[in-house]
Amino acid sequence: MSNKKRLFIPCDEANHTCDKTQYHEASLWEKIKLNIHLIYCRACRKYTKNNTTLTKLIKNDQVECLETSEQNQLKNAFERELAKHK
Amino acid sequence: MSVHKINPNDWINQYSDYLFNYTITRVKDRETAQDLVQDTFFAGLKSMKNFKGEASERTWLVSILKRKIIDHYRRINSKKGQAEVRVNFSADSDNEGSWIEERVADPFDRTAEDTIENTELGLAIHNCISKLPAKQAQVFKMKSLLGYETEAICNELDITASNLWVIIHRARTAIATCLEKNWF
Numbered sequence: 129m130s131n132k133k134r135l136f137i138p139c140d141e142a143n144h145t146c147d148k149t150q151y152h153e154a155s156l157w158e159k160i161k162l163n164i165h166l167i168y169c170r171a172c173r174k175y176t177k178n179n180t181t182l183t184k185l186i187k188n189d190q191v192e193c194l195e196t197s198e199q200n201q202l203k204n205a206f207e208r209e210l211a212k213h214k
Numbered sequence: 215m216s217v218h219k220i221n222p223n224d225w226i227n228q229y230s231d232y233l234f235n236y237t238i239t240r241v242k243d244r245e246t247a248q249d250l251v252q253d254t255f256f257a258g259l260k261s262m263k264n265f266k267g268e269a270s271e272r273t274w275l276v277s278i279l280k281r282k283i284i285d286h287y288r289r290i291n292s293k294k295g296q297a298e299v300r301v302n303f304s305a306d307s308d309n310e311g312s313w314i315e316e317r318v319a320d321p322f323d324r325t326a327e328d329t330i331e332n333t334e335l336g337l338a339i340h341n342c343i344s345k346l347p348a349k350q351a352q353v354f355k356m357k358s359l360l361g362y363e364t365e366a367i368c369n370e371l372d373i374t375a376s377n378l379w380v381i382i383h384r385a386r387t388a389i390a391t392c393l394e395k396n397w398f
Contacts, residue, residue, distance in 0.1 A: 143383060144379055144383070147379055147382055147383050147386065148379070150386075151357065151358075151364075153364065178390045178394075179386060179390065181390075182386060182389060182390050182393070183358075185335060185339065185393070186339065186358050186359065195360060198248060199226065199230055199231075202226060202230060202248065202251065202252055202255075203226045205252060206225070206226055206252070206255050206256075209255075209256050209259055210222055210223070210259060
């Protein structure tokens, strides 16, 4: 794997760190490296901006979705009903 | 003539989240919403023959769902009876004038526009998620909407962490592009 002491990281690594930051899973050192990268990389700045916006939109409490168990429950009930109609 | 085909086998995977999100913003109760969505799917099955293919499956299901939601409100309203509470502020002389403070708009509160916007946003996001490949959609949902831990998802789906991050990355990029086109 990459040398941990390296200060300048390539774009793919920066994007990876950015993705992790969205879920609060990046370490401090990774975040520092990401920010150093963002100073000089315009493309990644744009990606980070978009990514952060997306996270903010999703955090919005109006975005709901079914739990996996709830969905399975629904699926089972539906399949029973579907069998009747075949 | 029919442009759209009906295929109930895919309904749950494709539309359940969209319909659920649509319902939850209108009934505010998870269980009721779930029941309504289920009713909608059943009703859809029953009247499959009447589907003319003029609208997409989803539009068709949403129109059934709308009816179900209206029915739901009719039902609970008749249960409640016709009780009506009127609040008259001016009759209470002790508190005269203080009602104005209650009525002042809270700048931090959500306005009606915000709420409508958020509701539509939820649907837009689900719309974009449903366009993703199944695996990406599943991982993205578990990670971002249900808030599962990385490890839990890896165990459940039997993938490695780096694999997961690649999937997440692709899903996020796709959703961002999709939202850019349809929302902003």
